[in-house]
Amino acid sequence: MKKDLGVKSFLFPCPVAILGTYDEQGSVNVMNMAWGTLIDTNMILCCLTEEHKTCKNLKAGSDLTIAIATKDLVKESDYFGIDSGNTVKDKFARSGLHVVKSQHVNAPVIEEYPLTLECKTHAIRHDEDGNFFVYAEIVNVLADETILNEKGMVDVKKLNAILFSQIDNSYYEVGDIVGKAWNLGLPFRGK
Numbered sequence: 001m002k003k004d005l006g007v008k009s010f011l012f013p014c015p016v017a018i019l020g021t022y023d024e025q026g027s028v029n030v031m032n033m034a035w036g037t038l039i040d041t042n043m044i045l046c047c048l049t050e051e052h053k054t055c056k057n058l059k060a061g062s063d064l065t066i067a068i069a070t071k072d073l074v075k076e077s078d079y080f081g082i083d084s085g086n087t088v089k090d091k092f093a094r095s096g097l098h099v100v101k102s103q104h105v106n107a108p109v110i111e112e113y114p115l116t117l118e119c120k121t122h123a124i125r126h127d128e129d130g131n132f133f134v135y136a137e138i139v140n141v142l143a144d145e146t147i148l149n150e151k152g153m154v155d156v157k158k159l160n161a162i163l164f165s166q167i168d169n170s171y172y173e174v175g176d177i178v179g180k181a182w183n184l185g186l187p188f189r190g191k
């Protein structure tokens with residue numbers, strides 16, 4: 001028996017993506033974003049509330065970095081989704097984390113996150129419902145050596161990424177591999 005639950009934002013799971021930007025004075029700001037997704041091989045659509053300091057920075061010309069939040073940084077990552085750089089001027093400094101300037105885009109790279117997508121602000125669009133969309137073009141991916149496998153690719157298990165659940169407003173860790181994509185389903189072709 002299934003039950004109707006009505007309209008809920010239950011697309012599960014959402015990423016925990018940490019957006020890094022600069023303001024016009026070069027100060028770092030960071031925010032937590034769950035409503036972001038790939039829309040092309042090199043493009044991420046970020047669905048943001050326009051009042052965020054992050055959006056002000058992007059409108060003023062900043063690019064952005066998108067770091068994948070990890071289990072050991074869950075508290076810092078959550079904090080980046082609570083306070084706003086609009087009112088808390090030392091928001092990033094409070095986390096105790098460190099940044100360097102990206103070598104590829106005009107945005108800060110947070111050193112402690114092991115996987116960071118360096119993105120150009122490709123476009124900013126509003127829709128008729130008042131939504132604010134940022135198209136982030138991936139121009140490079142920066143990975144710590146500590147999360148790479150022997151082939152030099154990211155080992156998802158070493159990354160220790162976390163996921164966000166809009167169902168219960170909680171963070172989850174990534175579990176085990178259950179199979180290879182574009183592979184497990186192949187036996188159905190033979191039927």
Ligand SMILES: Cc1cc2nc3c(=O)[nH]c(=O)nc-3n(C[C@H](O)[C@H](O)[C@H](O)COP(=O)(O)O)c2cc1C
Nearest residue numbers: 031032033034035048049052053054081083084085
């Ligand atoms: C788990 C989580 C996910 C969030 N996802 C989004 C999101 O996808 N889009 C958005 O606009 N705000 C999102 N927020 C809220 C912003 O991160 C929050 O308002 C933040 O303070 C904005 O920071 P800023 O004003 O310094 O840019 C999220 C917050 C949390 C805790």
